[in-house]
Amino acid sequence: MAVGAEPDRGVRLLRRVLAGVPTGEDPLTHVAELPERAAAAVDWPAWADERVVAAFRGCGVDRPWSHQVEAASHAHAGRSVVLATGTASGKSLAYQLPVLTALAADPKATALYLSPTKALGADQLRALRGLGVDDVRPAAFDGDTPLVERDWVRAHSRWVFTNPDMLHRGVLPAHERWAMFFRRLRYVVVDECHSYRGVFGSHVALLLRRLRRVCRRYGSDPVFVLASATVSDPATSASRLSGVDCVAVTEDGSPRGARTVALWEPPLLDAVTGENGAPVRRSAGAEAARILADMVIEGARTLAFVRSRLGAELTALGAKRILADVAADLPDRVAAYRAGFLPEERRELEHALADGRLLGVASTNALELGVDIAGLDAVVVAGFPGTLASFWQQAGRAGRAGDGSLVVFVARDDPLDTYLVHHPKAVLDKPVEATVTDPGNPYVLAPQLVCAAAELPLTPDCLPDFGGAAAERVLADLTAEGTLRRRPNGWYWTQRDRPHGAVDIRGTGGDQIAVVETDSGRMLGTVNPGSACATVHPGAVYLHQGHSYVVDDLDLDAGLAMVHAETPDWSTSPRELVDITILHTQSAVEHQAPGGGTVTVCLGDVAVTSQVVAYLRKLPTGEVLDQIPLDLPENTLTTKAVWYTVSEDLLVGKGPHRAGLKRSQLPGALHAAEHAAIGLLPLFATCDRWDIGGVSTALHPDTGHPTVFVHDAHPGGAGFADRGHAALRPWLHATRHAIAACDCREGCPSCVQSPKCGNGNDPLDKHAAIAVLTTVLATLPS
Numbered sequence: 001m002a003v004g005a006e007p008d009r010g011v012r013l014l015r016r017v018l019a020g021v022p023t024g025e026d027p028l029t030h031v032a033e034l035p036e037r038a039a040a041a042v043d044w045p046a047w048a049d050e051r052v053v054a055a056f057r058g059c060g061v062d063r064p065w066s067h068q069v070e071a072a073s074h075a076h077a078g079r080s081v082v083l084a085t086g087t088a089s090g091k092s093l094a095y096q097l098p099v100l101t102a103l104a105a106d107p108k109a110t111a112l113y114l115s116p117t118k119a120l121g122a123d124q125l126r127a128l129r130g131l132g133v134d135d136v137r138p139a140a141f142d143g144d145t146p147l148v149e150r151d152w153v154r155a156h157s158r159w160v161f162t163n164p165d166m167l168h169r170g171v172l173p174a175h176e177r178w179a180m181f182f183r184r185l186r187y188v189v190v191d192e193c194h195s196y197r198g199v200f201g202s203h204v205a206l207l208l209r210r211l212r213r214v215c216r217r218y219g220s221d222p223v224f225v226l227a228s229a230t231v232s233d234p235a236t237s238a239s240r241l242s243g244v245d246c247v248a249v250t251e252d253g254s255p256r257g258a259r260t261v262a263l264w265e266p267p268l269l270d271a272v273t274g275e276n277g278a279p280v281r282r283s284a285g286a287e288a289a290r291i292l293a294d295m296v297i298e299g300a301r302t303l304a305f306v307r308s309r310l311g312a313e314l315t316a317l318g319a320k321r322i323l324a325d326v327a328a329d330l331p332d333r334v335a336a337y338r339a340g341f342l343p344e345e346r347r348e349l350e351h352a353l354a355d356g357r358l359l360g361v362a363s364t365n366a367l368e369l370g371v372d373i374a375g376l377d378a379v380v381v382a383g384f385p386g387t388l389a390s391f392w393q394q395a396g397r398a399g400r401a402g403d404g405s406l407v408v409f410v411a412r413d414d415p416l417d418t419y420l421v422h423h424p425k426a427v428l429d430k431p432v433e434a435t436v437t438d439p440g441n442p443y444v445l446a447p448q449l450v451c452a453a454a455e456l457p458l459t460p461d462c463l464p465d466f467g468g469a470a471a472e473r474v475l476a477d478l479t480a481e482g483t484l485r486r487r488p489n490g491w492y493w494t495q496r497d498r499p500h501g502a503v504d505i506r507g508t509g510g511d512q513i514a515v516v517e518t519d520s521g522r523m524l525g526t527v528n529p530g531s532a533c534a535t536v537h538p539g540a541v542y543l544h545q546g547h548s549y550v551v552d553d554l555d556l557d558a559g560l561a562m563v564h565a566e567t568p569d570w571s572t573s574p575r576e577l578v579d580i581t582i583l584h585t586q587s588a589v590e591h592q593a594p595g596g597g598t599v600t601v602c603l604g605d606v607a608v609t610s611q612v613v614a615y616l617r618k619l620p621t622g623e624v625l626d627q628i629p630l631d632l633p634e635n636t637l638t639t640k641a642v643w644y645t646v647s648e649d650l651l652v653g654k655g656p657h658r659a660g661l662k663r664s665q666l667p668g669a670l671h672a673a674e675h676a677a678i679g680l681l682p683l684f685a686t687c688d689r690w691d692i693g694g695v696s697t698a699l700h701p702d703t704g705h706p707t708v709f710v711h712d713a714h715p716g717g718a719g720f721a722d723r724g725h726a727a728l729r730p731w732l733h734a735t736r737h738a739i740a741a742c743d744c745r746e747g748c749p750s751c752v753q754s755p756k757c758g759n760g761n762d763p764l765d766k767h768a769a770i771a772v773l774t775t776v777l778a779t780l781p782s
């Protein structure tokens, strides 16, 4: 242990935070002590190139950790591998060692590195250059690479750093110009691979299959090395993403200091009520500001993660305000990390935090990727970041070997956050969720197959890699509509222009709606066409990089939303009419209740029709000012859904295994059960509640029964409904617990109210929802 190290520092810091809690409040729901983990350092493997080892030694790595060598040795032996270990466990070395060894052994060999963000790629490239391996000539090839440099990179770089977007639009369509590079390609590194999830992940999975097909054309078969946060079953996720079988390395051999993890629920506010009179909690951001200020006073270097950019600014500002009353110089030691920082600005902030000039930084998840900040004294996570993998990545910024540190998770007023602070095992003991992708999604498959055909004609022997029968069906449609041409030996793209530019691998299909400032003509951003009516309708308050705008006009035909800068006192939320139709039932399983009656669980394709008909203006306290009608067209989404029906006799009947409800309670019961289920699904699938939606009804025309649907919010689905279907029982069990554990009387944002409800959270019946879920769970086999 280092001199002056303080293993109990986490406990001491927590005591300091608790000392500042007003009397009568009891926000702490759980404290866990995570023990120190000892280092497992091993010798350099015999196969490693001496010069490469010397370069690492020169950078201060005397001996590698066990997981680095284990993963590197798989890769060296030609086995594709995924390394899934914690933040700051040195995953880079695990791929650098085999790649650099291969490039040293064969002076013509090449390698490709892919990262989800340019910032991470730039960090990794800088780290590699720091090793002084000059003959490799590592270089970036992304949207920022000047055109004059691109030829040089293609001709001379042996390790190209790029991202999926550039691989898709810039490299694969021009593969002939990269022929030498592909012929000699030995390794493909896919960094932060857990961030390829949902629709984006499905696109990247098919993109990697396109990459492998092009490599085969040039006679190479590269080994894949994937780096991931800790997720459950990384081998399956990585194999699904890359299309090649991957071995997983998960045993982390890097040392880690002891950590104190505190779960924290802000108190209900006395004076304020929200929608339909519901109680409201103090905001997680305000609570985080206070904790951040306490840590700064203690001299503890602290990072606070806040969900939104605006929230991060407000948290930093709140902490500064508190600190100004303590000492005049303290506010300057707190900063907000803003999106859009230049690389130099980011590095300056990292250095200031590392050397203690800055003590507190409030950030959005932007810091989650790539920025080299670790070994902090404390981390505050204000609002669950969406997945356990992200949570542990954020928490992993705290703690040095030999030193204690503090992690505080502050719950937002939301069912998932509430569930987690009351079920510490779900945070501390549960394996992290699996990364969900669905490469079979026809909405993703069709444009990807078109791009593949434009790169090289698709032959029948390519199809197994693209989903076999599913690909054949999509190709038949593409041929029938004239997009591709069928010839005896395969499918051809015969048009002059390449299709790649029109395929947005991060979007969900369809033309994006541009958000434009009327006065300046400046484009602020884009929104998906499917959600435009709900997010940029006339009168909507639109937030962009911490600035507030109000929408003047939405022109769906022109793909434009015109806005002006304004900071009103209120926020807006849309009111929507939603209808759901079952198109195809893929699976339906009926379960008999002990005393008669049934629960049926289904998975299939649905059409969700929605129309935004009005919006509410709300004050920050949750108080509703008014409701303003809108005249906007209907929008139809064809997607995947999981649903369950409960025969009415089970819900209204009395007796054992019966819910004993009144018929008039059913709409509120099912609606509340639907909301809470949407809130809890992210615990089982790597999705955000905004990636999914739901519909519930006391009598659905297609099922003839009371029915609750939860559907993917992306055309064709993104795999989330499938995960919900596979984990239905634990998911509904957690849903029931989340509702039952909430202190409120009639339902609140922490249990059954939803921020995205199109019905104004009405009707909702919290207690009846518990009864419905109890009955359903009693009927489902355990």
Ligand SMILES: [Zn+2]
Residues within 6 Å of the ligand: 742, 743, 744, 745, 747, 748, 749, 750, 751, 752
């Ligand atoms: Zn509640």
Ligand SMILES: [Zn+2]
Residues within 6 Å of the ligand: 671, 675, 754, 756, 757, 758, 759, 760, 761, 762
């Ligand atoms: Zn609702």
